[in-house]
Structures are given as C-alpha cells and as structure tokens.
Amino acid sequence: MTQDNPDLGEKALSKVAEVGISSQLxxxxxxxxxxxxxxxxxxxGQVDSVEISGKxxxxxxxxxxxxxxxxTSKVAINPLSAVLGNxxxxxxxxxxxxxxxxxSDLNRAFNSDYIQSKMQGLEMQMEGKPxxxxxxxxxxxxxxxxxxxxAADFRLRERGEVKKLSATAIPKIEENGHRISLEILSAEGQGLTTELxxxxxEQLTNLLDLRNFNIPGISLRIRQLDAQKAKLVIQAATQIEQIPSA
Known part of the structure; x- marks a missing residue:
C-alpha cells in the first residue's frame, strides 16, 4: 500500500531485504x-519505491x-517470487x-591491518640514497x-630514525565516478620526499575506491563529493541489479 502504514506483504518483503543486505556486511x-x-x-510485479537506510x-x-x-522510484520484480516472500x-x-x-571511519580503515601492511617496507630514494x-x-x-x-610518523629502517610529515590535499572524482583521487596541495616534514x-x-585513494562500498547486486558511481568538517559526504548514482538474499 502507498499510505503511511505498510501492509503485511510490504513488511515481509522489507524484512527479507534487510536480512539479505545485512548478510553481505x-x-x-x-x-x-x-x-x-x-x-x-x-x-x-510492480513496486512503487524502495528506500534503504543504514547506520x-x-x-x-x-x-x-x-x-x-x-x-528508488518504480522497481520491477518477479511476482511469483514476491508471493513466496523473495x-x-x-x-x-x-x-x-x-x-x-x-x-573516525576513515582513520579506522586507514590504520587497519590491511592498509598498514601496504605501508611497510616502502623502498625509495632519500637524499640520493636508497x-x-x-x-x-x-x-x-x-x-x-x-x-x-x-599527519604521519614514519621510520627509516637503515637509520632507525622516526620522522614526521603532514600534507594537505583535495579530493577529485576519477574513473567515471568509481574512484576518489587526492590532489596534493602542500606537504612539509623531516626528510620528506615526493615518493613518500x-x-x-595512494593507499588512501585505494581505500576510497567506491567499489569497496558496493554490496553484491548494488553498484555505486560518484556524482558529487564534499569533504566537510569532520565528515566526507558522497552523492552517488546507484544501479540495483538484485537485492541480496540471505
């Protein structure tokens, strides 16, 4: 029904979708x-709208x-599957x-074991030496x-020295809206190199590849992004090929 109170069929389908999406996270x-x-x-086989919200x-x-x-607006579904609750x-x-x-979300991911492993053993030139x-x-x-x-602390293995750097960048949309790149505006630090x-x-932009946000059957493409104070807001076009099932 399209009024404010959903009927049992809408509730049942909504619950199936909730369980399916949760199972992919x-x-x-x-x-x-x-x-x-x-x-x-x-x-x-007609649905007026689907709204998904998550926290x-x-x-x-x-x-x-x-x-x-x-x-979404109108969605076409298999009516037989819908009758069976799918x-x-x-x-x-x-x-x-x-x-x-x-x-906090960005720092949690950026300092995860996966990303940290990508930032160890980086080989480069510094002051003309490897x-x-x-x-x-x-x-x-x-x-x-x-x-x-x-802001980052980094250790030079050969010298046993720990140094600091800080850099400022602005985000840009690339790869047809699938990826966020970062254009470096300024950087300063001890023993700083462009390579470092x-x-x-590079690891931060890998993290912000929008394909990392995709739930199976639901793909995203960035239209607009805004790095506001303490949060990053992404507006995206979405294509839903299938709503995940548990």
Missing amino acids: DEAENIDVDIRTDPGKLLQ GLVMKQDLRVETLEVS IELTRPTDAEAQIVLTE VTVDVQQAVINLPGNNQFVI VTAIF
Whole structure:
C-alpha cells in the first residue's frame, strides 16, 4: 500500500531485504528497508519505491560507513517470487544514494591491518640514497573547505630514525565516478620526499575506491563529493541489479 502504514506483504518483503543486505556486511548497527506498493501492483510485479537506510555499516577492509541512504522510484520484480516472500528484480533499476563517512571511519580503515601492511617496507630514494620506510601511524583530519589533511610518523629502517610529515590535499572524482583521487596541495616534514607522500596518499585513494562500498547486486558511481568538517559526504548514482538474499 502507498499510505503511511505498510501492509503485511510490504513488511515481509522489507524484512527479507534487510536480512539479505545485512548478510553481505561484516557488521551493521542498523539496516532499514522500506518497500512500498499495493497487493494489486505486487501481483503484476510492480513496486512503487524502495528506500534503504543504514547506520554503522562495516564493509571490506574494515571500512565503516556512518550512514547510507538509497532511494528508488518504480522497481520491477518477479511476482511469483514476491508471493513466496523473495525479491527478484526482472531488470536493473536506477537509484540515488548518499554515503557519509566520519573522520573516525576513515582513520579506522586507514590504520587497519590491511592498509598498514601496504605501508611497510616502502623502498625509495632519500637524499640520493636508497631507504626503506615504514609508516608507523597516520591520522586523517577533515578540516572543511573540501580538504584532507594527513599527519604521519614514519621510520627509516637503515637509520632507525622516526620522522614526521603532514600534507594537505583535495579530493577529485576519477574513473567515471568509481574512484576518489587526492590532489596534493602542500606537504612539509623531516626528510620528506615526493615518493613518500605519494605512497601514503595512494593507499588512501585505494581505500576510497567506491567499489569497496558496493554490496553484491548494488553498484555505486560518484556524482558529487564534499569533504566537510569532520565528515566526507558522497552523492552517488546507484544501479540495483538484485537485492541480496540471505
């Protein structure tokens, strides 16, 4: 039904979708799916709208999303499957999505074992000599004005020295909206090299590959992004080929 109170069929399908999406995540504080239609349309395989909202969703590489909102208009589904309590799309549907990541979310992922392993044993030139660098700690700050600031401590293995660097960058949309790159505006530090700054930002941009956010059957493409104070807001076009089942 399209009024404010969903009927039992809508509730059942919504619950199936919630369970299916939750099964594809490592963790979820909350997932809510609201499917709206009426019994007559449902028998014809028509759904008026689907809205998905989530909070505290943990995806691969320990990437946590503070909030995720996805909304569609009409969706075509297999009516027989719907009667049996399943959701099977008969054709892909377009939707709009908004993803919000906080500074804490970014730092959690950036300092995860997976990303940290990528920042150990970096080989480069420093003062004309080959060195091996281990990034010991990196902190991401979002000060607003569409900027990223990274402060990092790194260790030179050969010298046993620990040095610091900081760099500021602005995010840009690349690869047809699938990836966020970071353009370095400024950098400063001890024993700083372009290679080192680039290596650190490369791992951050790998983390911000939007394909890391994809739930099976649901793909995202960035339309707009805004690095606000303490949070990153991503607006994306979404294509839903299938709503995951448990």
